[in-house]
Amino acid sequence: MTSTRPQPRPGVLDIAPYVPGKSSAPGVAKVYKLSSNESPLGPSAKAVAAYKAAAARLEDYPDGAVTELRVAIGRVFGLDPERIICGAGSDDLLNLLAHAYLRDGDEVIYTAHGFLMYPIYAFGHGAKPVAVPEKDLTADVDAILAAVSERTRIVFIANPNNPTGTYLPFDEIKRLHQNLPSNVILVLDAAYAEYVQRNDYEAGIELVATTENVVMCRTFSKIHGLAAVRLGWLYGPAHIVDTINRVRNPFNVNTPAMKSGIAAIEDTAHVQKSIAHNAHWLAWLTDEISKLGLKVTPSVANFVLIHFPDTKGRTAKDADEFLTKRGLILRRVSAYGLPNALRLTVGTEEANRLVVRTLAEFVRQAA
Ligand SMILES: Cc1ncc(COP(=O)(O)O)c(C=O)c1O
Numbered sequence: 001m002t003s004t005r006p007q008p009r010p011g012v013l014d015i016a017p018y019v020p021g022k023s024s025a026p027g028v029a030k031v032y033k034l035s036s037n038e039s040p041l042g043p044s045a046k047a048v049a050a051y052k053a054a055a056a057r058l059e060d061y062p063d064g065a066v067t068e069l070r071v072a073i074g075r076v077f078g079l080d081p082e083r084i085i086c087g088a089g090s091d092d093l094l095n096l097l098a099h100a101y102l103r104d105g106d107e108v109i110y111t112a113h114g115f116l117m118y119p120i121y122a123f124g125h126g127a128k129p130v131a132v133p134e135k136d137l138t139a140d141v142d143a144i145l146a147a148v149s150e151r152t153r154i155v156f157i158a159n160p161n162n163p164t165g166t167y168l169p170f171d172e173i174k175r176l177h178q179n180l181p182s183n184v185i186l187v188l189d190a191a192y193a194e195y196v197q198r199n200d201y202e203a204g205i206e207l208v209a210t211t212e213n214v215v216m217c218r219t220f221s222k223i224h225g226l227a228a229v230r231l232g233w234l235y236g237p238a239h240i241v242d243t244i245n246r247v248r249n250p251f252n253v254n255t256p257a258m259k260s261g262i263a264a265i266e267d268t269a270h271v272q273k274s275i276a277h278n279a280h281w282l283a284w285l286t287d288e289i290s291k292l293g294l295k296v297t298p299s300v301a302n303f304v305l306i307h308f309p310d311t312k313g314r315t316a317k318d319a320d321e322f323l324t325k326r327g328l329i330l331r332r333v334s335a336y337g338l339p340n341a342l343r344l345t346v347g348t349e350e351a352n353r354l355v356v357r358t359l360a361e362f363v364r365q366a367a
Pocket residue numbers: 036037088089090091092115158161162189191218219220221227230231232
């Protein structure tokens with residue numbers, strides 16, 4: 001019998017719903033959440049004050065054009081505000097790109113250990129996500145180019161990538177772009193750009209400014225510590241900005257988010273403090289965890305991927321249980337094709353030292 005129930009569009013039921021990082025450890029007094037790449041320093045005090053001040057006018061609709069924030073971003077980055085779109089997190093903008101550009105049967109390329117929302121956006125719009133193999137847990141430009149077909153519409157690259165923490169230098173991004181058909185959109189998802197301290201890295205501004213098919217997405221959820229308000233932005237060619245603005249929910253950014261975002265992006269001292277904290281503790285965690293005999297993928301972001309042996313009692317799952325019992329919540333990354341790794345967000349000094357001490361204990365007791 002044919003079902004008469006309402007049916008979703010093809011692809012939607014192929015989605016494995018996104019599972020966010022855990023945030024609790026039952027029975028543990030103090031919990032350290034190191035599972036969602038949030039900022040250990042939190043937002044700028046000025047951003048919090050701006051958020052609170054916005055509470056005085058909650059009866060008013062937000063400015064649908066988000067002008068004040070686009071102008072502030074334009075000022076800080078030297079960009080034309082007309083080519084910026086703001087969204088409820090960069091997730092909103094990535095989804096809008098998929099919504100505006102994908103047709104049933106199209107293909108979307110992402111990399112094997114790439115951010116898991118990309119296949120969700122593809123399926124959600126009737127397209128087929130094509131996962132391309134990586135090399136040394138890093139996006140591989142040749143493999144991506146080899147996967148391009150006549151049906152390819154979007155290539156999503158998280159640079160740096162979550163959950164591996166690896167990145168592609170600008171030369172490689174340029175080579176990728178040069179060899180992509182001009183009707184394919186290259187999305188440079190630079191959620192972790194501020195943390196990168198490499199001379200050969202460029203988040204995407206130059207390529208967006210000089211081409212017709214590249215967009216860059218950024219977020220306030222990481223370096224600015226504003227994950228709860230949901231705020232992100234996109235810089236793109238005028239024709240793509242115009243297209244997205246036609247399908248965008250007119251009030252996708254609320255006023256407290258906009259006001260706190262402006263204060264955050266203008267508080268460069270707080271941004272610098274967060275960058276310095278991360279640079280110091282990222283290096284420290286990488287060294288200390290490696291010294292325990294665990295392999296750590298070199299990361300340029302605000303998290304590290306820790307690899308565990310396959311042996312019973314020593315696996316990532318065992319380590320996760322051991323750490324969770326002690327209030328340390330890391331991220332399992334099996335859904336990213338990394339069943340024997342855990343992703344650890346750089347935390348406060350207290351959390352970082354506790355993680356290393358606890359991992360040392362885990363390694364000792366499992367030996
Ligand atoms: C690579 C990447 N892109 C996008 C996002 C989404 O960020 P937002 O909070 O701005 O939606 C994340 C969040 O974890 C991410 O890791």
